[in-house]
Every structure is written in structure tokens, then in C-alpha cells.
Amino acid sequence: MVVDNMGLDHVAIKVRDIEQTIEFYTDVMNMAVSDRIGDTVAFLRTPAVSEQADHHEMNITQYSDEELDVLEQRGELELDLxxxxxxxxxxxxxxxxxxxxxxxxxxxxxxxxxxxxxxxxxxxxxxxxxxxxxxxxxxxxxxxxxxxxxxxxxxxxxxxxxxxEDGGRPARQxxxxxxxxxxxxxxxxx
Ligand SMILES: [Fe+2]
Missing domain, CATH: 3.10.180.10 (2,3-Dihydroxybiphenyl 1,2-Dioxygenase, domain 1)
Incomplete structure (x- = not known):
């Protein structure tokens, strides 16, 4: 193996409108902004279900203008969820x-x-x-x-x-x- 011990740490997603996304994850999900880079990247942390929150569990990056154009061509810029x-x-x-x-x-x-x-x-x-x-x-x-x-x-x-930690049951189908x-x-x- 290459790695013998690890856990899942954070996810990073691209979004269409970073301000709208930050508002959702802070207002609906009670997350907090840890840091930002420029006006297109933000790091978010959860409200510490675990004893101590890490700096971030999410990293959100706004699509580039070129990528937004592609989404618009696909009719995916505006979504009715x-x-x-x-x-x-x-x-x-x-x-x-x-x-x-x-x-x-x-x-x-x-x-x-x-x-x-x-x-x-x-x-x-x-x-x-x-x-x-x-x-x-x-x-x-x-x-x-x-x-x-x-x-x-x-x-x-x-x-x-x-x-x-040790053994565990076999995987089921x-x-x-x-x-x-x-x-x-x-x-x-x-
Ligand atoms: Fe799931």
C-alpha cells in the first residue's frame, strides 16, 4: 500500500456564485468561513460536531468566467431546484x-x-x-x-x-x- 492510515478530511467543489454558496452554508448549515482567497475561493468549517473543528471541511471555488459560459450554453446557469x-x-x-x-x-x-x-x-x-x-x-x-x-x-x-478496528464482519452484497x-x-x- 501507499497509505496505511487516513480519514476523509475535506471536499472541494466548484460553484456558480460563491457569495450565494457562502450564504447557504453559513445560514442553512451553520458553517463558518475560516479563510478566503481573493473573491473566488473560500474555506468553510462545520459547527464542531466533533470536539474540535478543523480549519476547513469544505473548500469552495467559483467557476471561472469561461466555465460559467459553458454552463450557460448548457442551460445550467440558472437552476430551479x-x-x-x-x-x-x-x-x-x-x-x-x-x-x-x-x-x-x-x-x-x-x-x-x-x-x-x-x-x-x-x-x-x-x-x-x-x-x-x-x-x-x-x-x-x-x-x-x-x-x-x-x-x-x-x-x-x-x-x-x-x-x-480489528476484523469486522465481511462485506455483504x-x-x-x-x-x-x-x-x-x-x-x-x-
Ligand atoms: Fe451517502
Whole structure:
């Protein structure tokens, strides 16, 4: 191996309007700006679910003017995120509305109540919710998906199955089915 010990540290995404994105991640997600570079790059940190927050878990960079032109040609400069809410395929994780390759970015929250409260608040703000609350089969984690201003689906997740340091159980093979993605799919409203 090349690396024998590590964890996932931060994600970096490109966005259409950095000020709009900063407003979303600070106002909706309670994140804070740690640093900025010029007027097109910002570093954001989470509100310290862990005991001590690192400098950043996210790095956002505004697309260059040339890249924005390409998005405009594709008709992706302006997005109506509510449209995608209606067009999501049955079952499976939510798709990024644009042609970008990132499926979703997940943030851990303490428990189910945090996810339920977030869903209620998003509804009060008329912010689209793509999926959830639900519970994934693999990982057994509770989830809620909703888009950021660029359409990147944000996942709030809680109570993921822990993996023991030594050994652990063998990997399972799950069926390709909506019930795999959400074991609560047929549950009564929670
Ligand atoms: Fe996920």
C-alpha cells in the first residue's frame, strides 16, 4: 500500500456564485468561513460536531468566467431546484441536477431528531427536499437529502453502523432495489 492510515478530511467543489454558496452554508448549515482567497475561493468549517473543528471541511471555488459560459450554453446557469425534486427517479440516491459528477456531500449530525428538525426547517423555508428522512440498508444510517444552491445534494446522516478496528464482519452484497437505499420506504409517515 501507499497509505496505511487516513480519514476523509475535506471536499472541494466548484460553484456558480460563491457569495450565494457562502450564504447557504453559513445560514442553512451553520458553517463558518475560516479563510478566503481573493473573491473566488473560500474555506468553510462545520459547527464542531466533533470536539474540535478543523480549519476547513469544505473548500469552495467559483467557476471561472469561461466555465460559467459553458454552463450557460448548457442551460445550467440558472437552476430551479424544485424541478429536480419532482423528477427524481424512484429509489436510489439523489442525482446532482447538473451534469457534474458529484453525487452528494454528507455531513454527520447527532441523531434522528436533528434530521427531523432539519426537514421541518427546510420545509418552513420552502427549500427542496430530495429524499428522506429515511434509513439506508448499507451502513444503517438515517438520511435526509436536499440541494445546495448549485444542486449538489447535501446529505445529513446520523447513526451510521460502526466498523470495528480489528476484523469486522465481511462485506455483504445488497440487491439493487429501492428498499436497499431506504429500508423505511414503505413505513408509515415518521
Ligand atoms: Fe451517502
Amino acid at each position: 424544485h424541478e429536480f425534486e419532482e423528477d427524481l427517479p424512484e429509489g436510489g440516491p439523489p442525482m446532482l441536477p447538473t451534469t457534474g459528477p458529484i453525487y452528494h456531500i454528507a455531513f454527520e449530525v447527532p441523531n434522528y431528531q436533528s434530521i427531523r428538525d432539519a426537514a421541518d426547517e427546510l420545509e418552513a423555508r420552502n427549500h427542496p427536499i430530495y429524499r428522506g428522512p429515511g434509513r439506508h440498508g448499507p451502513g444503517n444510517n438515517i438520511f435526509l437529502y436536499f440541494p445546495d444552491p448549485d444542486g449538489y445534494p447535501i446529505e445529513l446522516t446520523a447513526k451510521m453502523e460502526e466498523a470495528p 445488497w440487491p439493487q432495489s429501492p428498499d436497499t437505499w431506504n429500508v423505511w420506504r414503505n413505513a408509515e409517515d415518521l
